[in-house]
Structure formats: structure tokens, C-alpha cells
Amino acid sequence: MRITRIEVQAAAARIDGHVRRTPVLEVERGLFGGPAWLKLEMLQHGGSFKARGAFANLLAAVDGDVLDRRVGIVIASGGNAGLANAFAAAALGVPATVFVPVTAPEVKVAKLRGLGATVVQVGADYATAYDAALEHARHTGAFHCHAYDQPAVVAGAGTLALEMLEQCGDLDTILVAVGGGGLIGGVIAAVDGSATVVGVEPDGAPTLHEALRVGSPIDVSVDSIAADSLGARRIGGIAFEMARDANVRSVLVTDGDLVSARRTLWDRWRIAVEHGAAAAFAALAAGAYVPRAGERLGIVLCGANTDPSTLA
Numbered sequence: 001m002r003i004t005r006i007e008v009q010a011a012a013a014r015i016d017g018h019v020r021r022t023p024v025l026e027v028e029r030g031l032f033g034g035p036a037w038l039k040l041e042m043l044q045h046g047g048s049f050k051a052r053g054a055f056a057n058l059l060a061a062v063d064g065d066v067l068d069r070r071v072g073i074v075i076a077s078g079g080n081a082g083l084a085n086a087f088a089a090a091a092l093g094v095p096a097t098v099f100v101p102v103t104a105p106e107v108k109v110a111k112l113r114g115l116g117a118t119v120v121q122v123g124a125d126y127a128t129a130y131d132a133a134l135e136h137a138r139h140t141g142a143f144h145c146h147a148y149d150q151p152a153v154v155a156g157a158g159t160l161a162l163e164m165l166e167q168c169g170d171l172d173t174i175l176v177a178v179g180g181g182g183l184i185g186g187v188i189a190a191v192d193g194s195a196t197v198v199g200v201e202p203d204g205a206p207t208l209h210e211a212l213r214v215g216s217p218i219d220v221s222v223d224s225i226a227a228d229s230l231g232a233r234r235i236g237g238i239a240f241e242m243a244r245d246a247n248v249r250s251v252l253v254t255d256g257d258l259v260s261a262r263r264t265l266w267d268r269w270r271i272a273v274e275h276g277a278a279a280a281f282a283a284l285a286a287g288a289y290v291p292r293a294g295e296r297l298g299i300v301l302c303g304a305n306t307d308p309s310t311l312a
Contacts, residue, residue, distance in 0.1 A: 001238050002245070003151055003189040008158035011056040015156060018055045018091065020044055022160075024167045024298075025269065032284055036297035037168045041160055042273050042304030047111075048229075049160050049302045050084030050147075053182055056156025057145055058088050067143040069094045074142040076100070076126060076133035079108030080229050080303050081147035086117035097136060099129040105228050108305050125222060127233050148182030149236030158186025164298050171195045174298040175289060177279035178208045178250065179230035181239025183302060188242045195298070198289055199243065199250040200279040202226045202258065207235040208243060209250040216240070225255040229276035229303055253279060257286040265301070266311045274306040 022044055024037040045051040061067035072095030075085045082098035089096035096117040100109065101124055112119045122132045126147075137144040146153060160183070161174060174191065176184045178199040188197050199208050204224030211217045217240045219233045235243075243250075253261075258275045261282035265271040280299045283289040291297055 001151065002242055003154045003158065003185060003238060005189055005192040007151070007155040008162060008186060008190045011152065011155040012159040012162055014059050015052060015055040015159065019051050021163055024164065032291055032297060034291060034294040034296060036299060037164070038271070038281070039160065039164050039298060039300045040271070041300060041302050042277055046080070046083040046087040047303060047305040048080040048084060049157055049183055050081045051087060052159050053153035053156035054081070054084035054088040054145070057150055057152040058085070058092055060152045061143055062092065067094065068141055071140055071142045072096055073145050074099070074133050074136045074140070075145040075147060076130040077147050079104050080305055082112055082117065083108060083115065083305065085145050086112050086115040090116050097142060099133040099136070101125050101129050103228070105305070105307065107307050108228070111305065125233065126231050148180030148232070149238055151238065154182050154185040154238050155189065156186065157183045158190035160300065161187040161190035165191070168296070168298060170296065171298045172296045173198055173291065174300065175200055175280035175283055176300050177230060177276055177302055178235070179205070179276065180232035181208060181236040181243070183300070184208070184248070185236065185239035185242045188246050188248065193246070197246065197248050198283070199248055200283040200288070201250055201252055202230055202279065203252040203254055205230050206250070206252055207232055208239065209252060211235045211240050212244065212250055226258055226274070226276035226279065229274055230279065251283050251288040253282045253286055253288050257282040257288070261285050263311070271301065272304055272306060272308055272311055273301050274303050277301050277303040
């Protein structure tokens, strides 16, 4: 299944007024050999880009009369998608149940409860929580929201790239962290071939990298410091098809690269992000992606749901 730029533009119109237009920060020209901008999406509602897809999906469900407002929604999440959907559900006045792994950071669990969501902790990984969420939907009739592999979710995520192109002008390359793939799928659709899209993944959770290598989505082992946000076992079908057809390149970074990049973002610009959200910057800082001279870069910083005391 493919998502088009037209669908991303429609999602942008749908969520207008519900999400923030997040700023960009141009970094020092000499840092990466050319102009580069950080997209500060960690300033989005709920602390990540996920609010875009959540609102796009829920508003489409309301318009399509497939969301029972009395029963509400259910989603499985490592944290960020749950936060986004809990925020969107609260804004629309519907209940939300969020299934998270027992390994989900307490900071995210506390935020979910603060948004009024019912939180169910089950299993050690996203896949287990996902199965439990599906069972809940079957028993209750709750509208099931996928964290990254529903068309409206992917289209909503892509609105981030539409903004970047308006804010930065033409970009040669946009670097995006990849977990389940909703964001990179949306970005590919939004740029529609006008820029190269590079996926960045922890080497301990290479969902897209392995899928591209073997030619189809496959389960991978997840063992990374960024597993709370980039911890999907398998790339989404929408993202895989779009990445494959667009000849997207996936590069890998280590946990050490993520820790170092996160620290650099804090030390240099006082930008606080979670480890997974530092992935796109880490690819450049660690040399996993080496831009050509003068290459115009967009670097997506996609989430800030982290414990700030670890940056002190």
C-alpha cells in the first residue's frame, strides 16, 4: 500500500488547528559541510511527531463514523504513540486505553495516566502489547489505532515534511529515525521524490535495514537503548513498500552513537530528546551518513519523552 502526497496534504488540512507547527533550527554552516536544519518536532503535543498521525487517524475515524465515542480507542505503544493518541482522544472527548510493555519508561507511563488514559502494562516488548490491544478491541469494540501502520497515521506523520519544505526551502536530503516506519513512510510521500530520504536505525533494532536486505518485512531481535521508541520488531508494510520503491537507504548507528548524539544536542543547543529521537543527528555525527559538500540537510528530532535528569 502506498500513501501519496495528496493524502498527506489532506491530512494536513484535517489536523490544522489540532497540532503545532514546530520550528526548525539552522545549525552552524561548518558543522556538516553545508546548510542543515533541525526539525524540532519534540516540541509537538505529547512530546513527539506521533500527535500528527493520531489526530489524522482519529478525526478520519470520526468523519467515517467508525469510532464509538462511548467506547473510545485502544492502542499498543512503547510510549510515544500512546501519549499522542491519549492526547488526541482527550481533546476529542473519547476514552483511551493504552497497552504498553512493562519495560516502558515510567516517565511515559506517568504522562499517559496524566492524560486520563487507562494504562495496561503487559509483556516485555511492543509485539506482546500489540496482541493484547487487538484482543481488547475485539472484546470491547474500541477503535484500534496502530502505532505506525495505518494509512491515516502515515499520512499524518508526513505533514512534518510538508512543514520542513516550507520552512527550509528545497532540501537535498531528510534524515529520519526509523522504528515501525510510520514517519519515514509519511516523509517519503510528502517529498514525492523532491528530496532523498535516509532512514536511521539502531543496529540493535534494524527493522527497515533487514527488510530491505531480504526483500520483505521480517521480525528482528530488539536490543537497543532506544527500544522504548524504536522498538518495533518488524517494519510496517506501508513503510516498507514506500521505502523499497523510493530506493531509500537505511544506515545503522550504535547505542553509543545515540548516547553521544543526545548529549551533543543538549550540550550544544540545550535540546533534550530521547535516545531514539537522536538517531538522525547521530548518523551525521558518527559518520554513518556522510553528506557531500553543500548538501542541504533536514534532520528530524522526533521526540522528547525522556528523563531530563539523565542529561545533567
